[in-house]
Amino acid sequence: MRTGGDLVVESLAALGATTVFGEPGQHALGLFDALRRSAVRYVGCRTELSVAFAADGHARATGSVAPFMVSTGPGALGTLAALMESRNASVPVLGISSQIPADGLGGRRKGYLHELPDQAASFRDVVKSVHVVRTAGQIVPALAEAWEIALTAPAGPVWVEIPQDVLLGATDIPAVTELRVAPRPLAPRGELVAAAAELLARAATPVILAGGGVARAGAQAALLELAQELDAPVATTFGAKGAFPWEHPLSLQSWLEDRHLTAFLEDADVLLVVGSGLGELSSNYHTMRPRGRVIQIEADLGKLESNHPGLAIHADARLTLEALAQAVKGAAARSGGAATVRDVLSRVAKRLDAQDLTLERAVLAAVDRALPAAALSFWDMTILAYWAWSAWPRPMESAQGAGGLGYALPAALGAAAATGGPVLAVSGDGGAMYGLAELATLRQHHLDVTWLIVDDGGYGILREYMTDAFGAATGTELVRPDFVALAESFGVPAWRTTPEDLEGDLARALRARGPSVVVLPATLRMFAPTHLTPS
CATH class of the missing domain: 3.40.50.970 (Thiamin diphosphate (ThDP)-binding fold, Pyr/PP domains)
Structure with missing residues (x-):
């Protein structure tokens, strides 16, 4: 039946x-x-x-x-x-x-x-x-x-x-063998593309801020072409990792919480924002105040001009960037974008070097070196992920859309079911408590996920926030299980590591087929707050 x-x-x-x-x-x-x-x-x-x-x-x-x-x-x-x-x-x-x-x-x-x-x-x-x-x-x-x-x-x-x-209930409806769907393309209006192209071609200091919509639309090639035509520096939001080559001479990378990058974006005479609503995380917590013209390309109608007025283009990022790249071809004859980028990144680096952040930078670099080039990674809302938002040089997925805990492990297992793995999940010990039951799912389906748990004894980022704001933290300290023993009780291989051994231990876990857990007991700190005071 x-x-x-x-x-x-x-x-x-x-x-x-x-x-x-x-x-x-x-x-x-x-x-x-x-x-x-x-x-x-x-x-x-x-x-x-x-x-x-x-x-x-x-x-x-x-x-x-x-x-x-x-x-x-x-x-x-x-x-x-x-x-x-x-x-x-x-x-x-x-x-x-x-x-x-x-x-x-x-x-x-x-x-x-x-x-x-x-x-x-x-x-x-x-x-x-x-x-x-x-x-x-x-x-x-x-x-x-x-x-x-x-x-x-x-x-x-x-x-x-x-x-x-x-x-x-029983049904005599014939078996479903074929269904066709046709998502409607969201193409830009021609007069808006022309107006945006004229602004960009005439700009003295154009800058591009690329959001997650660029990556979702598959607009990376079009963004690169447009940036090179305009000689325009490109910053990527935390959700847009991989939208622009990290080491490209025009890449400002993702230091959106740094006052130097915030000021640079503000000073652009034309700021092209594509695939971003310029929300809290993309605007240095709503402290960024663009002084030039803003062009915003956004597929979500509710986000258009929701934070800053500008030339609003309700359209798909790829279709619009392709049209703009053709429209400005040969129109702009400027140079100096790469030198400007080097100057901004140099100032960012000097500010970080002035803080005692050797451990944090070493841990993130070790994870980057251990992860295979094509492997996907999924991150919980934890201090190491906050670091990765700014400093991770490749695509990553995190729960910054809503900011909820417990995202990394189940999202990683979902990705591993698609790709075969290896896939990396990164959690703090607080976020890890949400997903412990999914160790059974990993084992049952033999999914190739390595779970890195950074154990700092509680909700580390909330501990920092509360200590900075109130002088003491409340409700942030947690009793945790022995994560290694717990994983092994599910039949999942697990290791306890150190910052010095992290790269080797994590690389070994990622090479082994099937699920694994690596636990790093470490207390990491965020870099100093760098928000600008709103004018």
């Missing part, structure tokens, strides 16, 4: 899904039973939060939609923090939840287990779109529409709910 659950799984396969993440529950059993009859790979996590984080990591690794399945009520609500991260970071995730039987929808309060008066309402402000299915005939078109919306710029998570009885 084919059921509504079969229609779901067949639709996912027809849309291109090869892996689905999930956590079973009573109302969702029709979904999971259908997986048994499918070639779609199932990776089961131990919490719904991890399920959605794993889908996020899988989507970032593949650039396509990653689906997950959970049950009603507590199961569905457990994904909200992860979906908030996916929404803020424009990651295409498809959440599929069961629902109570259809006769209880609409707030009828039948008293079903896990019943909410309006479960969908909990998701409407978090995801791009919510789709509530009520009949088997609605399943396939709802999933196709949701998939297309997830991929349409700006990409993001979508949510589909299907009642328990619809999932379990």
Whole structure:
């Protein structure tokens, strides 16, 4: 007997899904039973939060939609923090939840287990779109529409709910073998491209600030071409690692919390911001005050001019940068961009050298050397990740979209399910406590993830913030397990290391196939605050 659950799984396969993440529950059993009859790979996590984080990591690794399945009520609500991260970071995730039987929808309060008066309402402000299915005939078109919306710029998570009885009910709808979706291109208006090109060509000191939208749109080549045509220095936001070559002569890298780079961006007579909303982290905590003209290219309409007025171009980053690169070709005959970049980076380096940060810089450099060139890395909100935002020289993924803990390990396992690994996850001991159960997932599915845990005894960055602000920290010190012994109890090889041995131990763990854990007991510090005083 084919059921509504079969229609779901067949639709996912027809849309291109090869892996689905999930956590079973009573109302969702029709979904999971259908997986048994499918070639779609199932990776089961131990919490719904991890399920959605794993889908996020899988989507970032593949650039396509990653689906997950959970049950009603507590199961569905457990994904909200992860979906908030996916929404803020424009990651295409498809959440599929069961629902109570259809006769209880609409707030009828039948008293079903896990019943909410309006479960969908909990998701409407978090995801791009919510789709509530009520009949088997609605399943396939709802999933196709949701998939297309997830991929349409700006990409993001979508949510589909299907009642328990619809999932379990028999259906004579033909098997789903082919589904076509066509995300709508978000092309720039020609007159806006012309106006932006004229501003950039006439600028004396143009500068580009590239955000995560550049990387998500696959606009790296177009950004490089435009920067070289304009001889314009390029800074990348923390979410845009890999958008511009780190060692390129025009690369200002990512020192966005440094007063020297902030001042340089402010002084540009034309500042081109592409793929960024100039939010808190991208504007040195809203202290940056551009004095020249701002051009903003952004696919998310709500972020256009939300922080600074300027020439607003609502469009895909790649399409717009390609058009601009052609429009300014041969129009600008300036030089000196590389020398300006060397001067700014020299001032940044001198300020860092004046602080006692040898340990922190050595630890980050050791991780960089140990990680294979093509390997992906996922980072929790921990001090070493805050360092990596500014100083890590290659692509990285972190939870800065929403700033929640517990992201790194499940996102890394989701990516490893896509790439085969090796994948690196980096957590502090506080963030690690969120994901310990996923050691079982790594072991069960033999996923090639190495988990680096920096153990400083608590919530290190909050300890710093509170001590600086109040003279003492409260609630930041934690009792932790023996992470090495705990990992080994799951059958996962683990090592305790030192800053001096970190590179070798981490490289050995990454070379070994399958899961592994490396624990570094160390107390790291952030570089000194460098925010400018708002004028």
